[in-house]
Amino acid sequence: MIRVCVLISGGGTNLQALLDQKAAGFLPEAEFALVVSNRKKAYGLERAKAAGVKTAYLPTVRFDSNEAYNEALRDLLLEEKIDLVVLAGFLVVLGAPMVEAFKNRIINIHPSLIPSFCGDGFYGLKVHEQALKRGVKVTGATVHFVDSGTDTGPIILQKAVDILPDDTPESLQLRVMQQAEWKLLPEAVKLFSEGRLHVKDQVVQVDRS
């Protein structure tokens, strides 16, 4: 059994997808040990409490720098003996203290098929706005390990989603969540918890045997 911490800032729909799959028996090897939010009113904290998961509120204003925040977060997660960190809409930049302490043990979900529409400035609705502006016909979502770059870490899973003729950034965002994000993230946690993810030369090999 591995101990999972989910980091959130807002509504926590990806967190809910994980909690739902845990409740459904899909994640027997993963224990949701902690949910941390940098925002006090993040609704995801309520979702965690409803599922009986311990929560912590760690606001950035208590710290002088991003590095100090990252050190405090790292210390909290080490104290809680966390094995896997899941970024589920966490709006604080993860820096060296976290990335080094949890190398290939932090996963993030990005709402595009990396390397399309990713990197600095591509977050939330902006990703979908840019995809529609470029006129792509297929987009999707990517779960990846977090390294020191932005969206540059080893890719774990990807799923394609078709763009429809009348899509708006909002309709596309919702469909990418429903068809890709809410499926990929629990699947990635399951694979990690079962020891099926192996990183070699920055490429993730998924053991499906």
Place this chain on the structure above:
Amino acid sequence: MIRVCVLISGGGTNLQALLDQKAAGFLPEAEFALVVSNRKKAYGLERAKAAGVKTAYLPTVRFDSNEAYNEALRDLLLEEKIDLVVLAGFLVVLGAPMVEAFKNRIINIHPSLIPSFCGDGFYGLKVHEQALKRGVKVTGATVHFVDSGTDTGPIILQKAVDILPDDTPESLQLRVMQQAEWKLLPEAVKLFSEGRLHVKDQVVQVDRS
């Protein structure tokens, strides 16, 4: 009925996919009027002849510059009253004379989901090598109109293809052809021939009514 010219340099498997769909009755509004190769021994020329399609051999060595080649190609295609130009593995760079004479009437197929793995230096096997090196789990193919940039024109159709654990650049190239390229290219020619492609603000709207 529109008159289509296919430009090739080699084996012409994408040309064959078009000819097969024409023979099967899938492209009633498209007449394959001409196949042009810059290489005399391109096997695609044999495929064209076998299907009763007129061929032309236009080698680059006859011309002083890429621009002069493009002017000669343009004049040939205008003389043949070509409505649509299809690039099917044509290894000569299309320049201003062609692009301006056939604006939004030249289509190309690229073996990735643009904007991933495209632009200068990304052609043939190199595209698939880079996709595997980055460790993406989903790739695909894109049919797009050709503009003055490299792979920057309006996207017509895209199709995703899963990457498999044991893929090599060669196995991936073949599967992308089979699952995506050979389907997308005839579909794009069909849509064009039926007047169903409309370009607005560099985005292609596909009329499927």
